[in-house]
Amino acid sequence: MNNFYVSTRDKQVHLTSKEAILKGISDDGGLFVWPDLADVKIDLNRVCQNNYKENAVYILSKLLHDFTKEELEQCVNNAYTDTFASKDITPVRKVGDIYVLELFHGPTSAFKDVALTLLPQLMSVALEKTDQKALILTATSGDTGKAALNGFKDVKNIGIEVFYPDQKVSQMQYRQMASQTGNNLKVLAIKGNFDDAQSKVKELFLDKDLNEFAAEHNVMLTSANSINIGRLVPQIVYYFESYKYLVNHDVIKMNDPVCFSVPTGNFGDVLAGYYAYLMGLPVKKFYVASNANHVLTDFLTTGIYDRNRDFIQTISPSMDILISSNLERLLYYMSNQDTEFVKQCMDDLNQKGKYQIPAQMLEKIQSLFGCGYIDDEATKQVIKETYDSNSVILDPHSAIAYKVAKDACEDVIVSLATASPYKFPQDVLDALGIGSTSEFDAMNKLAEICSDPIPGNLAALQTSKIIHKDVISVKEMEESVKDMVEKFV
Known part of the structure; x- marks a missing residue:
């Protein structure tokens, strides 16, 4: 079995998992994937007997081959010991006929915590045998930024710079990022939307002059977004954990297939589920839930990915995305690992803003992926109906997935709740x-009717000081990175 990661755009690229995690994105612009992923078969009986941390070590050991078991145990224990409000890390709650997988009990109250408490640990281990430092560049539509800042705060030999779209995140998300303390970080608002920030960050990773400048200072540029394979693979674990819950609570029998409804914009969260499926998780269908920026719904319906459309700012800002980066990894596997095809699709997307896949491939994708979307008004209606019927309050992202799950009318479906x-x-x-x-008046009023208390990290925002106030243009991002490289050293 080949243990090297390759680029989605060039199969000749060979990196170990540690190298892929540190590099973040391939020099050709592709994302790192492991060709033999489908050859792994996870033992479901073992999963159902393990606790969360044991499953994390077990599953990650199948994917991160040059990490020793001792290294993975150290990383997992550091990431998940006394950092989540729930002892189950990602508990499941039945809400009506839907099983809701709650992913928001981490230190920043969003699903990104599951991976971004672990990624700093993996990166630190990967850096140990090098003499380099790493500077993380992260674009965020809201939640990734704070989770990454929290995870990488004051981590030895790692710095982080976060870019978020000015006025296009929630007030809580803004305060979480703008009040972040730490000696190794910078937070900047950019004039534009998330896609502008994400596209520029990718461009900076591939900028030869910038990388040479960083290398002269013994710094490598890398990512904490889900384009980084080290950020993606920890999310596989909670899909198996939800299956464990269903089996151990006699909802299903071992090996029965289940369905998942996933709110997504960048396709990373649902891709982790697809990875779990390739590794043996019995899945009947994934439902990709979108908001008014329904580029993924259109793609899964027509086979045409077209970002040439108006960007709509919604009440589910973490899904306000028109360029879904992780879809590239799905194309790689669904095209039988045809890197030339993937490269052509990505070139078309970059040059024309759109690409189309063959009808046969679309049929193959549609056999496993369903889809649906709702706008803001419908999202609010779901929130109210769910509270009125079940006394459970969903955030706007989770509400979208819940609605798509209900409309799917499946016997057993797990809906992912991605934020508090x-x-x-x-x-x-x-x-x-x-x-x-x-926002704080609303938070306190919400506490009077919500079954869950205000998370401590959010309650503390009422008295936190805004530290990061700068707003820059996309063109100024490169100079900011150079400044960070010099200060970081």
């Missing part, structure tokens, strides 16, 4: 018909 409702309190209260004067 306290991160979007005014929009949630508005959906419930309750007025508020500010």
